[in-house]
Amino acid sequence: MMNEAQALDAFASLSQETRLRIVRLLVIAGPDGLSAGAIGQAMDGASSSRMSFHLSHLEHAGLVASRREGRSIIYSAAFAALADLAAFLMRDCCQGHPEVCVPAVAALSSRCRSGVGAKRAARA
Amino acid sequence: MMNEAQALDAFASLSQETRLRIVRLLVIAGPDGLSAGAIGQAMDGASSSRMSFHLSHLEHAGLVASRREGRSIIYSAAFAALADLAAFLMRDCCQGHPEVCVPAVAALSSRCRSGVGAKRAARA
DNA sequence: TCAATATTTCAACATCAATTGAATTATTGT
DNA sequence: ACAATAATTCAATTGATGTTGAAATATTGA
Numbered sequence: 018m019m020n021e022a023q024a025l026d027a028f029a030s031l032s033q034e035t036r037l038r039i040v041r042l043l044v045i046a047g048p049d050g051l052s053a054g055a056i057g058q059a060m061d062g063a064s065s066s067r068m069s070f071h072l073s074h075l076e077h078a079g080l081v082a083s084r085r086e087g088r089s090i091i092y093s094a095a096f097a098a099l100a101d102l103a104a105f106l107m108r109d110c111c112q113g114h115p116e117v118c119v120p121a122v123a124a125l126s127s128r129c130r131s132g133v134g135a136k137r138a139a140r141a
Numbered sequence: 142m143m144n145e146a147q148a149l150d151a152f153a154s155l156s157q158e159t160r161l162r163i164v165r166l167l168v169i170a171g172p173d174g175l176s177a178g179a180i181g182q183a184m185d186g187a188s189s190s191r192m193s194f195h196l197s198h199l200e201h202a203g204l205v206a207s208r209r210e211g212r213s214i215i216y217s218a219a220f221a222a223l224a225d226l227a228a229f230l231m232r233d234c235c236q237g238h239p240e241v242c243v244p245a246v247a248a249l250s251s252r253c254r255s256g257v258g259a260k261r262a263a264r265a
Numbered sequence: 266t267c268a269a270t271a272t273t274t275c276a277a278c279a280t281c282a283a284t285t286g287a288a289t290t291a292t293t294g295t
Numbered sequence: 296a297c298a299a300t301a302a303t304t305c306a307a308t309t310g311a312t313g314t315t316g317a318a319a320t321a322t323t324g325a
Contacts, residue, residue, distance in 0.1 A: 025158060031230075032153035033313080037145065045233045053272060067314065069273050088271045088322045096234065103227040106155075109169045110220065157283080177302060191284065193303050198282095212292045212301045267325085274319070281312070289304070295297085 019101040023079065027102050030078040035060055036071045040080055043094035050093025052086075143225040147203065151226050154202040159184055160195045164204055167218035174217030176210075 019027075031037050042059055043050060051059075057068040072092055075081045079098045084091050143151075154160050166183055167174060175183075181192040196216055199205045203222045207214050 021158075021161065025156060025161060028152050028161070029156035029312095032149060032156045034145075034149060035313090037149060037152070041233070044231075054270090064315075065272060066274080066316075070313075073273085085322090090272065099230055099234075103230050106223055106227050107168075109165070110223075153282095159283095178300095188285075189302060190286075190304080194283075197303085209292090214302065268323105269325100270321100270323080272319105272321080275317090277315085279312105279314080282310085284309080285307085287305090290302085292301080293299085295299105 019098075019105040024102060024105045026078040027080055027098065030075050030080055033071065033074075035063065035067070036075055039071060039075060039092075040094060040099075043081060043092060044096075044099070046093070048093055048096075050082075050084075050091045052089035052091050054089060056092060143222075143229040148226060148229045150202040151204055151222065154199050154204055157195070157198075159187065159191070160199055163195060163199060163216075164218060164223075167205060167216060168220075168223070170217070172217055172220075174206075174208075174215045176213035176215050178213065180216060 031040065038060060039056055042056065053065070053068055053072060056072070057063050057065060060068065072081065072083070076083055076092075080095050080102075081092050082095050083093075155164065162184060163180055166180065177189070177192055177196055180196070181187050181189060184192065196205065196207070200207055200216075204219050204226075205216050206219050207216050209215075
């Protein structure tokens with residue numbers, strides 16, 4: 018479970034335009050991920066050193082993972098960490114005021130239509 | 142619905158230790174909120190100018206709201222914005238890979254036990 | 266082994282963000 | 296109107312962060 022220091026690192030990573038775009042790109046790309054070069058292309062051709070700086074920032078914050086594949090390094094979103102971060106943000110929000118927290122969870126759930134019949138997947 | 146610029150402001154606000162603590166304090170405090178002074182006390186007696194700096198940062202980012210009450214200014218968490226931010230983080234995460242997203246939503250929902258029987262509240 | 270590709274590392278520079286303390290504004294009670 | 300309380304604003308300083316370009320490392324194919 019996420020602690021304050023981890024959350025601070027994660028939020029710092031996400032507060033930078035290029036990094037936020039990288040994360041969203043990787044979230045959409047799914048578990049297979051994308052190479053550093055491909056990500057750089059997508060960030061209107063950012064320099065490789067700039068990419069490397071931001072990617073290692075994100076990796077240090079635990080928001081992405083990397084693996085080597087040939088000469089490329091493939092980055093992918095750390096979905097569990099993103100989920101944890103979202104949970105951290107809402108932690109303790111229901112203390113006597115469920116009417117305040119429930120719409121938040123509802124909004125999030127509605128983005129994930131597969132959630133309804135996916136209890137089996139959630140257990141895995 | 143949250144856009145990229147708003148999300149960047151929000152994440153920048155949350156990436157600072159004092160501000161993250163303020164938000165969590167206000168989330169726990171609930172809709173009634175707390176005065177700037179009371180928040181300052183809780184932040185191991187931070188100076189008023191420092192509090193003012195961080196509180197206006199958070200307010201500008203839309204994460205807290207303020208109202209005057211006598212000589213005090215009362216700050217409270219902007220629950221809808223926090224929910225939106227969490228949703229933004231997970232947006233598009235299900236594109237063909239529900240097994241990746243669903244645990245995230247499940248983790249969040251489990252933090253909010255009242256969520257189960259609270260469909261009426263969510264509609265309000 | 267050599268050249269080509271992919272990425273990282275490093276130092277220098279430029280920008281941006283947080284803290285401090287003093288001065289200012291707003292509200293209340295006498 | 297005055298003193299007391301509550302909070303904000305401002306300028307100065309300090310520290311952290313992002314960008315650039317050149318050099319270094321790792322991997323592959325000829």
